Amino acid sequence: MTGSCHCGAVRVTVTHKPDYVNFCDCSLCAKSGGVWGYYESADVTVKGETRGYRRVDYDEPAVEVHHCPHCGTTTHWVLTEHLEGDRMGVNARIFEPAELYGVEARFPDGRNWFGETAPGDRRPPGKLGVDAFL
Numbered sequence: 001m002t003g004s005c006h007c008g009a010v011r012v013t014v015t016h017k018p019d020y021v022n023f024c025d026c027s028l029c030a031k032s033g034g035v036w037g038y039y040e041s042a043d044v045t046v047k048g049e050t051r052g053y054r055r056v057d058y059d060e061p062a063v064e065v066h067h068c069p070h071c072g073t074t075t076h077w078v079l080t081e082h083l084e085g086d087r088m089g090v091n092a093r094i095f096e097p098a099e100l101y102g103v104e105a106r107f108p109d110g111r112n113w114f115g116e117t118a119p120g121d122r123r124p125p126g127k128l129g130v131d132a133f134l
Contacts, residue, residue: 003094005073010048012075012090014039017103021092023132025122026110028055032065032074035134036089037103041078044088050075063089097134105132 002013018037022029029036032053050066060082067074077089092100105126113119126132 001095001099003075003090003096005048005068005071005075005094007068007071007073009070010046010050010068010073010075012094013045013047014090015043017100018090018092020104020106020125021100021128023105023107024110025108026113027057028065029110032067033091033093034065034074034077034089035092036077037092037100039088039090040086041088042086044076044090046076052078054080092128093134095134097129100134101129103128107132 001017002011004011022036024036049069051069052064052066054061054064061080062083063077064080065074065077073094074091075094076091079085079087105128107122108119109122110119128134
């Protein structure tokens with residue numbers, strides 16, 4: 001699947017649909033407009049220039065969110081040096097909704113999560129195109 005930013009300057013290709021997407025409502029996700037599908041870096045190809053942003057309210061931010069410098073669309077995130085692992089988040093909103101039809105949608109309570117435990121859920125999971133829409 002290949003998705004793009006609004007102006008088309010950044011294209012992101014993934015090798016498969018995500019197992020699920022997170023509609024996180026933490027301040028970063030809510031304000032960046034991200035609905036995240038998760039991948040190993042080998043499963044994602046990003047073409048085009050992006051700019052990164054690390055949240056300033058944490059001393060050691062876990063991710064750097066990338067966006068198109070031309071239209072501002074959030075495309076993906078990468079882990080920072082503060083976390084180990086091979087994981088990327090790709091914004092599901094850059095793909096055509098029909099491509100993700102039926103993928104599980106989760107709704108973690110990011111606004112009330114501070115990293116010490118697993119986040120709670122704001123509502124039960126659903127399916128994209130049925131119970132939740134991009």
